[in-house]
Amino acid sequence: MSGRPWPDFRPGPLGALGAWWRRRRESAVVDQYTYVPVQTTHQHPFETPLPSAVYGLDFQAKFVVCWRMDLTTGARHHAPRSAAINDLVQRAKAITERAMLVHHAPIRYQLGDELAAERQVEGTHVWARAENVELTVDESDLDMARKHIELHQATTVRQAEREAERAEIRYLRDEVLTDLSTATIWWLYRNGYQVEQAVQLSEHLARLVRIASDRGDRHWADALVTSFESALPRLSEDHRQDLRVHLAKALGVYGGSSVAGEFADRVGLGGDRHVNHVNPALPHQNGATPLP
Template sequence: MTTGSKTTTVFLTTLCALLLTIVGLVQRWPGWAWAALAVLLVAVPTVTFKIAESRRGSFSVDFEEQRTAVPIERREHRLSSVALPSQWADYDFLFSATVRWYPLDPNGHGPVVNPAGLAVEAVLERARALTELRDPDRVSLVEHELGGALSRLCPDRTELLQAMAENVTLTLHAHDRERLDKLAEVRKDKAVWEHQRKYEQSKREYLGEDVLKDTGSAVVWWLAKNEDRVEKTVADLGLLAQLASAANDADVPDRLRAFVPQLVDGRTDAEDVDGPSTVVEREPTATEHFEAFLTSMGFPDGDVRRGMLAKQVADVIRTQGRNETAEEMLRRFEPPARYRSDDEDPSVGGDDAGFESPPGR
């Protein structure tokens, strides 16, 4: 029983005694009643004190002991912007969280330690094991992973306490975030450029190694595109022969010269002027063959399709190492400005000239 309880008990006993005394005087109690009242007033406080002592226990709590009692330990610690490594060198995560712990020996019989330090060490070790395997450009995803991985109480390496983390946040330095954004943009641009380069390379291989490999391949390709125009295909044998010869930087084969009007007409005019003995036959160049092909196809001078088609054929010729012929062809026809750069996609011009990309390429 505390001091306050004892004071209250004595006060109530005294008050009851006064009231009973007044009642006894008014009622003129006999002498034995006054003796019984005196015994009752002494016995009630004594019995009350005994009962309170038995309930409290045999050990008394001294006031000085209460003053010097150890205060309750605060079992949490806030971390802010702790650098943790990522999978990329020099790109650190910034880790912030509230660390909480629970001692495995609450009675304090173990060694004297700093529980906050042990808890922080345990949480950082668990966080680092995860972040050093993650890419820094996935910082939001890693933050949620950490929130789940650190949400459970787990023993530290000393097994003196269990630790966990709450309110986990993960960020990057501002300059690191900018660098990662630039790297992502460069990777995307490179992927687009690689796709365009492979497309152009595939198209050149298709034209040079398949369509324009020789006159026969060119005829088959032309028939496939004009199935219902067999007679026109036969009439265009000379044009196809010139185109295949220009693509391979070679002369028109002798067996196909009769199908090339320019060669036949050129020889006849020379014979009429100078006579058979003075004829000096000059073999037309690949560029002249190609020009004749364009003219017969209905692409007059000034038509932008002449330049577009010339660039595609020049690209095919370059793949076979005949750069001089390719340059001569480009100088002669000079494609429009927007097709002069190798970085532009010539697919539009190729389609206008009648070429199609091979299936599956």
């Protein structure tokens, strides 16, 4: 007799056979009352314009929307066709809104590859994909897209030329024509070290130095901007504009809106649009108070 508190009992062959038979019947009953929904696929032809990288110039897309509903997900949507169409349109827009119309040929195949993948619409029981994807472009829009590219290229070239011109002017003003000796050495280097001719031109060079350094009649805002730009000669034109904006904001904090407004008007920032309007009664974090 075993020392365990329960009897040492094992079912015999007939008991094991009966247990197997009961499990088999229970499984059959469960299968009998388990509902497996039938998967059905729906289709809907759809056409829509899709935005390009240039506002107002659109691709024209046509495809067949295919969707099915998976009731086992637990989620529901009352307009499955709308959910499927909206999902495919959003997936398509994510591709076309970064593309130019002149690239419509490769974009068509990229779009067909993306929309052919069946994906579940987020938060719903709908799975959507597209077939027979076509992408076309109106010929007049295509001509406008080409003109837009040409204008953009011309603008880029003009901006580069102007930036090179500004850089040359700053170089002559802030580094060459600062004193007579620097101007003379610069002239010698540019003209084959003709010393005698440089001596003859020394009076003219001295006059140029005086003209370049004569900035006493300039507005204080121009002098302030020039000082910062001289310290940062490699700034791009966009960064130079940002520098003016930051200076206007700093003047608005420490000098008041009138000083900042005068600065903004002088350097072409469009009035007090970039000025911080600070309440003079409020102390600043660094303990400074704005000037009256």
